[in-house]
Amino acid sequence: MADVRAIDELDDAVWSRVDDLLGSMTLAEKAGQLTQLFYFGALAELADGALPSPAEVEASLAAGTAGALLFVSDPARINRLQRVALDHGRHGIPLLFGFDVIHGLRTMLPVPIAMAASWDPDTIQRAQAVAAREARAVGIHWTFAPMVDIARDPRWGRIVEGAGEDPYLGAAVAAAQVRGFQGHALGSPEHIVAGPKHFAGYGAATGGRDYEEVNLSDAEFWNVYLPPFRAAIEAGAGNVMTAYMDFNGIPATGNRWLLADVLRGDLGFDGFLVSDANAVQNLTTHGFAADSVDAAARALAAGVDLEMAVADPTYAHLPEAVANGAVPEEDLDRCVRRILELKVRLGLFDDPYVDEDAARTVLTDPAHREIARVTAQRSAVLLRNEGDLLPLDIEALKSVAVVGPLADSPRDTLGPWVFDADLDETVTVVDGLRARLGDAVDVRYAPGIRPAQRSFGSIFDIWPGNVPADPENFADHTEFARAVEVARDANVAIVVLGEWQHMIGEMASRSSLDFPGRQLELLQAVVATGTPVVLLVMNGRPLDLRWAAEHVPAILDIWYPGSQGGTAIADLLLGDVSPGGKLPFTWPRTVGQVPMIYSHTTSHDPANQGQRYWDEASTPLFPFGFGLSYATFAYSDLALDRDRLRVGETLTVSVTVTNASSAAGDEVVQLYVHQRYGTASRPVRELKGFRRVALAPRESQTIEFALGPAELRYWNAAARDFVLDAATFDVYVGGDSTAALTSSFSTSHAR
Ligand code: BGC
Numbered sequence: 001m002a003d004v005r006a007i008d009e010l011d012d013a014v015w016s017r018v019d020d021l022l023g024s025m026t027l028a029e030k031a032g033q034l035t036q037l038f039y040f041g042a043l044a045e046l047a048d049g050a051l052p053s054p055a056e057v058e059a060s061l062a063a064g065t066a067g068a069l070l071f072v073s074d075p076a077r078i079n080r081l082q083r084v085a086l087d088h089g090r091h092g093i094p095l096l097f098g099f100d101v102i103h104g105l106r107t108m109l110p111v112p113i114a115m116a117a118s119w120d121p122d123t124i125q126r127a128q129a130v131a132a133r134e135a136r137a138v139g140i141h142w143t144f145a146p147m148v149d150i151a152r153d154p155r156w157g158r159i160v161e162g163a164g165e166d167p168y169l170g171a172a173v174a175a176a177q178v179r180g181f182q183g184h185a186l187g188s189p190e191h192i193v194a195g196p197k198h199f200a201g202y203g204a205a206t207g208g209r210d211y212e213e214v215n216l217s218d219a220e221f222w223n224v225y226l227p228p229f230r231a232a233i234e235a236g237a238g239n240v241m242t243a244y245m246d247f248n249g250i251p252a253t254g255n256r257w258l259l260a261d262v263l264r265g266d267l268g269f270d271g272f273l274v275s276d277a278n279a280v281q282n283l284t285t286h287g288f289a290a291d292s293v294d295a296a297a298r299a300l301a302a303g304v305d306l307e308m309a310v311a312d313p314t315y316a317h318l319p320e321a322v323a324n325g326a327v328p329e330e331d332l333d334r335c336v337r338r339i340l341e342l343k344v345r346l347g348l349f350d351d352p353y354v355d356e357d358a359a360r361t362v363l364t365d366p367a368h369r370e371i372a373r374v375t376a377q378r379s380a381v382l383l384r385n386e387g388d389l390l391p392l393d394i395e396a397l398k399s400v401a402v403v404g405p406l407a408d409s410p411r412d413t414l415g416p417w418v419f420d421a422d423l424d425e426t427v428t429v430v431d432g433l434r435a436r437l438g439d440a441v442d443v444r445y446a447p448g449i450r451p452a453q454r455s456f457g458s459i460f461d462i463w464p465g466n467v468p469a470d471p472e473n474f475a476d477h478t479e480f481a482r483a484v485e486v487a488r489d490a491n492v493a494i495v496v497l498g499e500w501q502h503m504i505g506e507m508a509s510r511s512s513l514d515f516p517g518r519q520l521e522l523l524q525a526v527v528a529t530g531t532p533v534v535l536l537v538m539n540g541r542p543l544d545l546r547w548a549a550e551h552v553p554a555i556l557d558i559w560y561p562g563s564q565g566g567t568a569i570a571d572l573l574l575g576d577v578s579p580g581g582k583l584p585f586t587w588p589r590t591v592g593q594v595p596m597i598y599s600h601t602t603s604h605d606p607a608n609q610g611q612r613y614w615d616e617a618s619t620p621l622f623p624f625g626f627g628l629s630y631a632t633f634a635y636s637d638l639a640l641d642r643d644r645l646r647v648g649e650t651l652t653v654s655v656t657v658t659n660a661s662s663a664a665g666d667e668v669v670q671l672y673v674h675q676r677y678g679t680a681s682r683p684v685r686e687l688k689g690f691r692r693v694a695l696a697p698r699e700s701q702t703i704e705f706a707l708g709p710a711e712l713r714y715w716n717a718a719a720r721d722f723v724l725d726a727a728t729f730d731v732y733v734g735g736d737s738t739a740a741l742t743s744s745f746s747t748s749h750a751r
Contacts, residue, residue, distance in 0.1 A: 017349070018340040021091055022333055027319035029064045029090065030336045034306050035313045036068035036098065036274065041077065046462045052311045057081075061095065062088035065316060067339065068096040068306060070144075073105065073420050075359040078139035082352050093340070094348035098274075101143040101181075101192070102161060102417035103127075105134040107368040107563050108426070111415040112147065112177075113540050114379035114559030116163035117581040117627075119668040120692045121176035127375040128180025130368045133190045137362035139354035141346055142193035144241055144274075146177035148228035149198060152595040154585070155208025157508030160416060160540025160560075162203065164584030165597050165624065167224050168687040171231035178235035186238045187346050196232035197241035198276055199252065199263055201225050205245060208594070210509045213246040219680070222715030222722075230267055238271040238342070242304060244279050251286045253279040254295070259303040272338045274306040275299060280314040293317045297326035305335040369564055376561040376568035378666075382579035382628040383545070383587075386553040389532055391575025391630055392492060397441045401490035402430050403483045403526055404497050404519065405447040406538045411465050412498075415540065415560025416505030419463065425563065429496050429536060432566025436574060444490065448483030448526075450474045452500055452517035458507040466502050483522065488529040494573070495523050495552075498538030501560060505540070513544045513591040520547065527551050536569065542587040542621075549621055557581075578630040580666030580692065582736065587622035598624040598737040599683035625687070625736035631665030631695065634658045635741045637702070638733050643745040647724045650708030651745060655733045657703060659695035668692045671705045672732040672739060673712070678725030680716045685737055707731070712747070 044051040060066040151159035163173035183191035243252035289295035307315040321327040410426035451468035487493035534554040612618035637656040671689035675682040689705035
């Protein structure tokens with residue numbers, strides 16, 4: 001009872017404060033509370049007037065025409081801007097600071113797709129709690145993360161920000177991130193508001209081209225694209241961000257059905273909804289809204305509480321929309337109340353400033369580096385290990401060659417969406433190996449080729465260091481030959497290849513999955529020396545590994561592993577820990593196969609399913625869920641506690657997994673279900689359970705999974721609703737999506 005009363009009292013206090021403020025605000029000031037502006041600081045000067053200057057933004061704060069900012073992460077500046085709003089604004093309403101804290105602030109964690117590859121929600125939660133702690137310490141209240149968009153087309157650059165192709169894994173990763181960022185409740189100390197994005201379907205961009213239209217069937221929408229959002233909202237996410245593109249012909253940011261009926265209705269979201277940057281103004285670009293007044297009115301009517309804008313906010317036109325009757329003032333007030341309530345609940349009215357000294361201590365907390373290291377270890381995926389080349393035998397090593405420009409590039413080691421990391425403390429692969437191997441082993445680094453340059457005209461290009469510099473006096477021919485010689489003379493060659501970080505992410509879609517530049521040629525030349533080669537792939541999307549998968553004995557996917565990447569990679573290469581990550585997407589052979597997913601349905605001539613092209617197999621290079629270990633695992637004793645049940649009941653599946661080797665290692669036990677028949681055709685397999693377990697040599701563990709209505713229901717296009725069919729189901733359990741161990745059960749309707 002005591003708790004309930006405390007919450008009620010807080011609610012009363014919140015509401016009376018909010019009501020007092022609302023009663024004294026002009027329409028323009030209300031619109032200001034619904035406006036979030038970018039603050040680019042000194043970078044605005046580099047942009048030649050294309051971005052608003054700091055003085056212009058500060059003028060908006062003083063005038064009360066903006067109530068939230070983004071892109072500020074310096075605690076002193078945050079305090080200064082907060083002071084402008086509090087001392088010069090008419091109502092003393094504190095600012096809300098949001099930022100893209102996607103995978104860390106100062107301590108960079110592996111990129112999100114890498115964290116998803118850990119298949120380890122606890123680690124992901126712990127990692128994002130570090131990100132939250134650093135962000136909150138500098139004065140950031142809210143992150144535009146997690147990105148929970150399902151991505152099935154690796155040409156789309158933002159695949160790196162999500163959890164891959166699968167709704168079940170995606171939902172688990174989404175919920176873990178929300179818990180990590182936000183803590184147990186909105187306003188938890190050392191945590192920030194989580195904002196899953198982009199609602200919804202953004203990852204299904206036509207052709208993988210960022211921002212392009214999305215046309216999704218209802219079944220795909222409900223069964224594939226929505227589950228991660230549902231999970232994030234159930235985990236308590238306080239915010240959601242809209243998406244840029246047309247969704248089935250209606251712009252997502254003005255899509256009343258999507259935002260009001262589905263998000264607020266079906267998913268029960270009761271937090272605040274922010275537009276993606278400039279997406280409200282874009283409603284005119286789409287050819288949807290007639291003008292800015294119409295755009296503002298329609299975004300607000302659809303449910304967008306807060307507009308994020310680079311400049312010239314469209315919501316500044318809301319007073320006109322109220323005046324012309326397009327927006328009832330109660331609707332405007334409802335949105336303003338949501339924003340003010342949030343500011344009260346976050347404690348910003350009582351405690352708006354941050355402690356700049358304390359921030360410094362938090363940002364340098366060694367415990368954060370340790371979590372980044374463990375997260376990077378747990379994210380790596382071992383794709384090939386012929387002849388047990390890995391782990392390397394340190395006793396037998398005298399010299400190691402490290403080849404490829406990505407091997408010693410701090411900026412690329414961190415991946416995209418990095419603004420505040422300390423590059424000097426970033427551990428590259430070269431640094432990590434040197435530190436781990438000490439003086440006993442000669443570690444020789446040769447880039448071999450110059451970094452693949454290319455600026456895409458993206459906003460991120462103006463950040464210093466984001467596009468690699470062209471090294472001066474780089475003699476291409478000599479450097480290539482030198483790298484090959486260094487490899488020839490070594491006991492083992494570690495070749496690090498992939499995409500430079502600016503080649504993936506927002507506005508970084510590709511029409512090819514090849515290694516950019518001369519990287520494949522370099523790999524081929526190194527392999528030709530006869531020195532055993534370990535290929536480390538630095539990536540956020542699958543790349544064309546057809547040649548490597550035939551000719552390179554060991555391939556480890558290290559993703560963009562973050563601040564402690566090199567340390568973690570050395571730990572893995574030397575066998576201090578065994579790789580245990582698994583692919584969160586199907587790895588195609590070639591770009592011509594995409595999109596390619598494991599959970600497809602079957603149809604005419606299934607025997608030919610692997611040969612749907614005449615010029616290439618239509619099977620992947622590596623299946624979803626795949627990843628090797630230094631240990632080997634055996635599965636046995638798959639048992640169902642019953643094989644007949646009523647629709648709506650739950651059964652328990654158990655299986656024993658044994659480490660059949662003398663190396664310790666982690667296995668991700670995966671459970672897949674296939675419904676054999678029903679009122680719709682269902683995918684050949686769907687992930688419905690997983691557990692990452694650590695197994696000592698020869699150790700066995702029995703794992704249990706529940707299968708009930710939550711796992712077996714699906715949205716059916718004929719019923720236009722979720723259904724549970726009476727049917728026979730196959731269950732598969734194993735270490736990837738091709739798992740062979742199987743059993744079955746049947747459900748029937750109660751008579
Ligand atoms: C992206 C969002 C991001 C926002 C603010 C947009 O272009 O689509 O994901 O949060 O910018 O940086």
